[in-house]
Amino acid sequence: xxxxxxxxxxxxxxxxxxKIGCSRNQAIEAANVxxxxxxxxxxxxxxxxxxxxxxxxxxxxxNTKPKLSVIHETPSTALVDGDAGxxxxxxxxxxxxxxxxxxxxxxGWVAVKNSNHYGIAGYHAMMALxxxxxxxxxxxxxxLVAPTFAKERLLGTxxxxxxxxxxxxxxxxxxxxxxxxxxxxxxxxxxxxESAPLGWLQDKEGRxxxxxxxxxxxxALLPLGGDRDHGSHKGFILGSVVDILSGVLSGANYGPWVxxxxxxxxxxxxxxxxxxxxxxxxxxxxxxxxxxxxxNHMDIWIQRFKNxxxxxxxxxxxxPGEPESKMEHMRRKKGIPLIDNVVKDLQLLxxxxxxxx
Amino acid sequence: xxxxxxxxxxxxxxxxxxKIGCSRNQAIEAANVxxxxxxxxxxxxxxxxxxxxxxxxxxxxxNTKPKLSVIHETPSTALVDGDAGxxxxxxxxxxxxxxxxxxxxxxGWVAVKNSNHYGIAGYHAMMALxxxxxxxxxxxxxxLVAPTFAKERLLGTxxxxxxxxxxxxxxxxxxxxxxxxxxxxxxxxxxxxESAPLGWLQDKEGRxxxxxxxxxxxxALLPLGGDRDHGSHKGFILGSVVDILSGVLSGANYGPWVxxxxxxxxxxxxxxxxxxxxxxxxxxxxxxxxxxxxxNHMDIWIQRFKNxxxxxxxxxxxxPGEPESKMEHMRRKKGIPLIDNVVKDLQLLxxxxxxxx
Numbered sequence: 001x002x003x004x005x006x007x008x009x010x011x012x013x014x015x016x017x018x019k020i021g022c023s024r025n026q027a028i029e030a031a032n033v034x035x036x037x038x039x040x041x042x043x044x045x046x047x048x049x050x051x052x053x054x055x056x057x058x059x060x061x062x063n064t065k066p067k068l069s070v071i072h073e074t075p076s077t078a079l080v081d082g083d084a085g086x087x088x089x090x091x092x093x094x095x096x097x098x099x100x101x102x103x104x105x106x107x108g109w110v111a112v113k114n115s116n117h118y119g120i121a122g123y124h125a126m127m128a129l130x131x132x133x134x135x136x137x138x139x140x141x142x143x144l145v146a147p148t149f150a151k152e153r154l155l156g157t158x159x160x161x162x163x164x165x166x167x168x169x170x171x172x173x174x175x176x177x178x179x180x181x182x183x184x185x186x187x188x189x190x191x192x193x194e195s196a197p198l199g200w201l202q203d204k205e206g207r208x209x210x211x212x213x214x215x216x217x218x219x220a221l222l223p224l225g226g227d228r229d230h231g232s233h234k235g236f237i238l239g240s241v242v243d244i245l246s247g248v249l250s251g252a253n254y255g256p257w258v259x260x261x262x263x264x265x266x267x268x269x270x271x272x273x274x275x276x277x278x279x280x281x282x283x284x285x286x287x288x289x290x291x292x293x294x295x296n297h298m299d300i301w302i303q304r305f306k307n308x309x310x311x312x313x314x315x316x317x318x319x320p321g322e323p324e325s326k327m328e329h330m331r332r333k334k335g336i337p338l339i340d341n342v343v344k345d346l347q348l349l350x351x352x353x354x355x356x357x
Numbered sequence: 358x359x360x361x362x363x364x365x366x367x368x369x370x371x372x373x374x375x376k377i378g379c380s381r382n383q384a385i386e387a388a389n390v391x392x393x394x395x396x397x398x399x400x401x402x403x404x405x406x407x408x409x410x411x412x413x414x415x416x417x418x419x420n421t422k423p424k425l426s427v428i429h430e431t432p433s434t435a436l437v438d439g440d441a442g443x444x445x446x447x448x449x450x451x452x453x454x455x456x457x458x459x460x461x462x463x464x465g466w467v468a469v470k471n472s473n474h475y476g477i478a479g480y481h482a483m484m485a486l487x488x489x490x491x492x493x494x495x496x497x498x499x500x501l502v503a504p505t506f507a508k509e510r511l512l513g514t515x516x517x518x519x520x521x522x523x524x525x526x527x528x529x530x531x532x533x534x535x536x537x538x539x540x541x542x543x544x545x546x547x548x549x550x551e552s553a554p555l556g557w558l559q560d561k562e563g564r565x566x567x568x569x570x571x572x573x574x575x576x577a578l579l580p581l582g583g584d585r586d587h588g589s590h591k592g593f594i595l596g597s598v599v600d601i602l603s604g605v606l607s608g609a610n611y612g613p614w615v616x617x618x619x620x621x622x623x624x625x626x627x628x629x630x631x632x633x634x635x636x637x638x639x640x641x642x643x644x645x646x647x648x649x650x651x652x653n654h655m656d657i658w659i660q661r662f663k664n665x666x667x668x669x670x671x672x673x674x675x676x677p678g679e680p681e682s683k684m685e686h687m688r689r690k691k692g693i694p695l696i697d698n699v700v701k702d703l704q705l706l707x708x709x710x711x712x713x714x
Contacts, residue, residue, distance in 0.1 A: 074644040075433070075462040075463060076432070076462045077463035077641075105431055105432040105462050106431030106466070107434055146665075147662060147665055149668060150665035150668065151667070152666045174597075197586045202668075207668075224581060224582055225582065225588075229554045230582075230587065231533075231581050231582075233533075233677075234533045237519075240529070240531075240662070241521075244655070248651065248658055250646070251650070254654070255661055272657060273654070283434070283466065284431070287434040287466075297608075300629060301605055305612065308503075308504055308507035308511055311559075312506075315506045318505070318506070320590075320597070
């Protein structure tokens with residue numbers, strides 16, 4: 001484990017994106033999104049993913065000079081073509097558009113097709129906060145999840161994020177995969193050679209398994225709930241809604257056709273759409289209720305839930321986004337710790353692309 | 358168990374609503390919403406609830422002559438005051454408004470305060486389907502659910518429904534409580550004297566329990582996921598988002614302040630808002646993508662998921678809304694079976710209110 005400053009990692013990511021052809025503005029934006037994951041403690045989605053993006057670039061699956069465009073729009077909606085660029089760039093573009101529409105007509109909703117992985121869902125949703133909007137962000141992703149009763153992987157971990165402004169309290173920021181556990185948690189167990197709780201995954205025949213390598217060996221992650229008795233059909237609903245809004249509504253791929261993020265797997269030769277898809281929303285708080293009133297009541301909500309009687313005094317109720325916000329504060333000051341494998345990847349990229357790390 | 362025709366039960370509910378002072382139009386609307394639950398097999402939310410509504414009326418907690426009004430609006434949003442009427446009436450009113458806004462500017466979003474229980478979430482969302490819109494509906498409800506790590510009940514089962522039109526296939530209609538299991542399922546186990554799976558509820562000290570009477574005895578339902586290892590913090594997020602959009606954004610009560618549906622419990626003497634709250638949305642499909650293209654791809658999506666390789670040939674993947682749609686078809690023809698306790702309740706109401714059953 002080595003610790004690096006935010007600035008150093010940001011500069012490295014930025015230079016790397018410029019080196020492969022991104023404009024300076026797009027490179028800054030992409031580095032901002034990526035590093036926000038490292039700051040917030042979502043280590044799987046930060047600079048650890050740089051190697052993945054670069055490998056997709058090498059396979060010519062990423063356009064580093066995308067011309068983002070609005071294909072169709074109404075006062076409160078838009079459809080954006082990501083031009084095969086990375087979602088780290090099309091995401092913020094689409095979210096800005098959603099916010100602009102919210103300013104005009106109360107809410108804005110933007111679907112994006114022809115995109116690639118967009119980093120942490122939360123970054124985009126949180127863009128709405130400083131504009132006193134509620135922000136929503138979701139994306140489909142490579143199929144790793146089996147619907148309830150199936151032994152095929154048909155959905156991604158399809159995350160949803162929602163960011164809600166408050167007054168004195170830090171904002172409510174939720175960012176969750178629609179599976180029982182995110183794939184990153186399984187990878188940690190694999191490295192430690194530990195087994196997973198029942199309900200996280202199934203083997204390739206669809207049997208419950210605790211083997212952390214189960215997904216790698218052809219099994220599947222399970223929708224939130226884990227099994228039918230515990231409501232996995234509801235997790236399946238959530239993942240499906242994200243897939244439909246991000247993929248079917250936008251004209252991107254969906255379900256098993258979503259192109260894999262890993263470069264060693266090839267996209268389906270007969271796609272049903274273009275690239276992967278995202279969906280964003282912004283709701284202006286004062287399009288419903290005076291802003292100060294709303295924020296005051298959000299503070300009451302947050303305080304009431306934070307102070308709920310705990311089962312054990314040591315574990316109090318966690319307001320979504322609070323641990324991440326504390327983590328960000330700490331890592332901005334004390335730096336971002338990276339595990340050795342990630343450091344090695346960054347050094348490899350540094351040599352290969354002749355970019356100083 | 359006795360079976361009654363749709364028309365007979367509808368007429369009875371309608372006459373009862375008229376008897377307590379509803380206008381004919383509002384009574385028809387309320388009966389439509391209520392009976393749609395019986396038709397779709399959500400027996401807990403249909404005529405079985407009539408007694409509950411009438412008891413609230415007797416406690417003067419329901420205004421049977423509500424003047425519904427728009428307090429604030431923008432081109433894509435509105436805030437509605439339900440004037441202490443039942444949600445069976447303010448729900449459809451708000452949803453029509455959302456659809457009208459979607460026709461004008463692409464999407465419409467309506468929050469409702471000062472309302473009461475609104476029946477099944479799915480009825481309202483499904484109103485969008487015939488207008489080629491995606492419909493969304495959610496509501497907060499009496500506190501029965503403990504946040505992860507808490508032993509207090511701070512959230513309702515806070516359901517979300519989303520209805521998505523398709524082409525040849527029946528629409529995708531999801532309608533789910535944000536808990537592992539709905540309270541109705543526990544009530545069935547109580548009647549049968551059976552125990553519940555672990556992960557459905559906890560006792561009043563916050564310990565896992567399988568006692569189906571656990572909630573009645575001061576325990577709590579658990580958010581979808583059941584425990585922290587299985588993602589209950591995500592179920593908590595979902596329930597919270599429903600509470601915030603329905604309650605905090607609208608100016609209704611939220612969290613533990615939501616007035617109880619049962620008439621033998623009194624509302625909090627120091628409420629933070631008015632009544633309970635709902636939140637509705639309508640997205641015009643062709644505000645994003647040509648309607649026929651969208652519907653064609655929804656058909657492909659549905660067929661692909663329906664035909665996923667099953668773990669057991671006997672249990673195929675269920676498309677949300679399909680079982681309910683089959684049930685509705687059957688019950689419209691063959692009638693709606695009611696358990697003896699419900700029949701007894703309806704007979705009591707018939708005598709008490711002098712309305713022919």
